[in-house]
Amino acid sequence: MTAPLHFRTATLADRDAIIALVTSAYRGDASRAGWTTEADLLDGPRVAPEVLEHDLVRPRSRVVLAEREGALVACAHVCDDAGAGYFGMFAVDPTRQGGGLGDAVLRECERVAREDWQLSAMRMTVIDVRDELIAWYERRGYRRTGIKKPFPYGDARFGHPKRADLRFEVLEKALVPAAPSSPPNGEQRR
Structure with missing residues (x-):
């Protein structure tokens, strides 16, 4: 068990x-143990320490940690972004991917946005050439909005692109109130 x-x-x-x-899940050779790697798209940092520090202390912002x-x-950042939840900095240890941890973290972040902050939608941005990742989110109820945002070329906080065609696409999901229940799979909140 x-x-x-x-x-x-x-x-x-x-x-x-x-x-x-986060670095192990997305960058370098260690990330290739999982399916979420961006090693063929980007080098360099995946998260800037100063951005993370800001996210850790600002109001209506939470970095959710999953521990076993x-x-x-696993971890993810969820925050209130102009009246909608925003989901980002999502990472699962690459040696533990494919076992349901990502689903559990995503559900917990949706719960935070819906129940703790009473937000009715969750949004995120995903590099639009990440078809497998976008399909994963679509199976969890997210839809492609068609809204594209430029990749911040030249901003080292986002890494060093290996391709010139990167851009973000906004995905969105309506957050409907959940029926009261206990967390699945023995998950616990502290």
């Missing part, structure tokens, strides 16, 4: 562990 998954809100003390997890047996296995 798999140990239960525990959620908690990150603090500034978690900064370096979050950066290490005391080990950090």
Whole structure:
């Protein structure tokens, strides 16, 4: 039996562990152990320490950590962005991808936006050439809005692009009130 998954809100003390997890899931050779790698698209940092620090302390912003047996296995950032939830900085340990951790973290972030902040929609931006990732979100109720945003070429906080055709697409999902229930799969919140 798999140990239960525990959620908690990150603090500034978690900064370096979050950066290490996010980097391992998206950049460099370590990321190739999972399916979310961006190693063929981008080099360099995936999250800037100063941006993460800001997200950790600003109002209506939460970095959700998922831990199993005391080990950090996944994280994501959720915040109130002009009256809608915004989901980002989503990372699952690449050696643990494909086992439902991502689903659990996404559901927890949707719960935060819907129940804690009473927001009716969740949005995110995804690099539009990430077809497999976009399809994963679509299977979870997100839809492509057709809204495209330019990739911030030249801004080192977003990494160093290996392609000249990168841009973001906005995905969105309506957050309908959930029926009262206990968390699935033995998940617990702290």
